[in-house]
Amino acid sequence: MSAPQGKAASPFRQPKAVWAVAFACVISFMGIGLVDPILPALADSLHATPSQVSLLFSSYLIVTAVAMLLVGWVSSRIGAKLTLVIGLAVIVVFAALAGTSGSINEIVGFRAGWGLGNALFIATSLAVIVASASGGFGGAIILYETALGLGIAVGPLLGGELGGISWRGPFFGVAVLMAIALVATLAFVPSLPKPEHPTSALAPLKALRHRGLLTMGIMALLYNWGFFSMLGYAPYPMELSAHQLGLVFTGWGLLVAAFSVFFAPRLQARFGTAPVLYANLVGLSIVMAVIAAGVATPTVVIVAVIVSGAFIGVNNTLTTQAVMLVSPVERPVASSAYGFLRFIGGGLAPYVAGKLADATDLSVPFYVGAGTFLLAIPVLASGHSLLRAAETHTGDSGPVAPSLTPVGAQATTDVPLVIVAVGSDAKAAAVVDAAARLARDTSSPLEIVHVQQTAVVEEQAVDTETHDQARAAVTAHLDRLAAQGVTATGQILTSVGDHAAAGRALAQHAADVGARAVAIGRSPRGPAAQFGDGSITTALTHSATCTVVLVDPDTTPRNLTTATLAELRGGDA
Known part of the structure; x- marks a missing residue:
């Protein structure tokens, strides 16, 4: 038995179908970061308050959350490729309409349609890439992670550049790039077989009856509440131009991508899922408290937001792993149920934060966000034994992993x-x-x-x-x-x-x-x-x-x- 001498397969030697979907993933992952640098410009140009502009996040995420309950039902009946194509087409249409809007209310409405397309896309993109890959499963995952990293990092940079020209630029930019991805998907992605058993529309809601999935989902809801409170309001106290905001959130995005892909698995292997999440939530709470206390000092806010990217990257990966470890239902159903709760948290947070900011001052939403991060810790602790049993395979009720x-x-x-x-x-x-x-x-x-x-x-x-x-x-x-x-x-x-x-x-x-x-x-x-x-x-x-x-x-x-x-x-x- 000897070591191989041949050249290892490259994860980037994939068919055109994989590259087409990966390109679309880059644009999709740009999503939030692309819009963030233009929030102050939108408020000025459309004579809107920060709380009104925050509804861009709320409409997008709440519709995404509700749609997550139905995407399994849809894709199991029409197939993954058609679901992907419809999602891309919906994003193209509503991103373009948002760019033509003349009021903040119109943009909020069109962002809701964008959220529907986003749900259809994100629920099927990884599965389509893996199913279409010829360079091996591992290579497909690396390619998806690369697309994720590029999207998160480049989104704010592109949004800042286009937003420096006009606040309409990022919306039209997404529409054009997604249209290219749509054409490539139609041309190169083959039809994929439908699942043998269609998914029930009620399956994700029924799955939430399982204590482990519900517990981790509520923890994710609280985490996303704090996360989107920061993302929706941090640009204002920075007092920067759209271009400068793009650079700040590019630094943030680089840390999100790096810690999500490279550091989260290693921390998990060393300390375990739950201990890392506990420490991470405490870290996020401290960062949010620093933003709240230093809201009048732009430099403090800028540094704290960039640093938060490290914690967010770890949390995004390990929270999803925690859900999958304790969930006794099929992966797509668990993903839909979890996605519903986490996006609901992200959608409600900017709206509530806006009301709090209008009634008090800009520091209060950040203090509330810090509190939700801390509140997520006892929620996670209530499911600690389930998560520990799943990691060590000592559970005796329902399937656990490994x-x-x-x-x-x-x-x-x-x-x-x-x-x-x-x-x-x-x-x-x-x-x-x-x-x-x-x-x-x-x-x-x-x-x-x-x-x-x-x-x-x-x-x-x-x-x-x-x-x-x-x-x-x-x-x-x-x-x-x-x-x-x-x-x-x-x-x-x-x-x-x-x-x-x-x-x-x-x-x-x-x-x-x-x-x-x-x-x-x-x-x-x-x-x-x-x-x-x-x-x-x-x-x-x-x-x-x-x-x-x-x-x-x-x-x-x-x-x-x-x-x-x-x-x-x-x-x-």
Whole structure:
């Protein structure tokens, strides 16, 4: 068993369909940041108060929230591509109409239509990218994360540049760019199969009867209340031009993207989901209190807003992971229910903040936002045991993650297992066959563990494959080995989060069953992909208490030495 020498696959070698949707994702993620730099200009040009302008956020987010309850019902009946196309078309129309508006009320109304298109788009974009990817699941996720980062970072910059010309510029800019994305999606994205079972329109609301999902959803509502209170009102005390505001929120966006993609998974691995969220919410509360206390000093507000990007990036990723960890329902249904609550919080906050600011002064909305961040902590604490059980797989009511599902007959021997971990890639069969030789040489039973991951990116979550597809893959391995006279057992390991999280879950399973060794292929993904969402192989190697054998299916297998066999057998040469 030797290390591979071939060149790792690039996550950016994808078909045109993936690039078309990724481009649309960039524009979609620009959304809020694109508008933020022009808020003061809108107020001046249209003779509106900050509280009236804040309704741009409220109408957009409240409609997005309500629409999130229905997008699963829609997409499961008309298909993901058509849902995506309709969402893009709606955004183009209403963004253009907002640019032609003559009053703040017209813009508020058109932003509501924009929110409908946004809900249709964000609920299906990640799933379409993963389904269309030929460069591997990991590559598709990296591409989506890259689009997210570009959109969040470039949105305020573009909004500031276009807003410096006219407040109408950002609206028309979105309309033109989304129109290009719409044409590319129509031209390059193939029709995708509909789900076998349509989703009920009431499914997201029914899902909220589950305590874990409801608890995490309320926590997200409170977090988004504070977040959008800041986003809707911070531009005013900065006293900057649209161009300067664009630069400030670009710095904020860079931190959001970096901490969401790179730092959140590492903090989670080191300290656990709940402890990181507790500390993060305290940090956000402090930042909001600083903005409130220093609202009369633009420099204080500017620095605090930029710094908040780090906390927001961590919170966005880990809150979604917490929802998926404790949720006992299908991922799309959980995403819709969670999205409804979080967007409701984001939509109501600017409206209430405006009323508070008009009745008192500009510092009060920020103090209230700081309070909602703190209030989210006891709400999260009320579900701490559920989240902890899900992370350590100690729950006894409903499915938790990570979890193992047996496939076929299970081993009854006390002889330590050789476990082989594979995914759905093309080289899985070769890795399994190499592990079968290792099991034979060590006189060990073989267990095939198929790793089925749920990827979480920002507020979106998607399964890499259906459970039926994972079961079929394991069954195919078992049947092939049986034809060769090799007896093996099978398991499906589900894991929520990045590749490293799957590696740690695999190491825990190996320790639980007292495995002799775990065989795994080296990652075919390039350094960029592994840095972005971790390496299952590296995490397994660092966490495992047994021997880890790295398999290269592209090289001629070598016989294990007598010393190595003795080590694997526990000292019996």
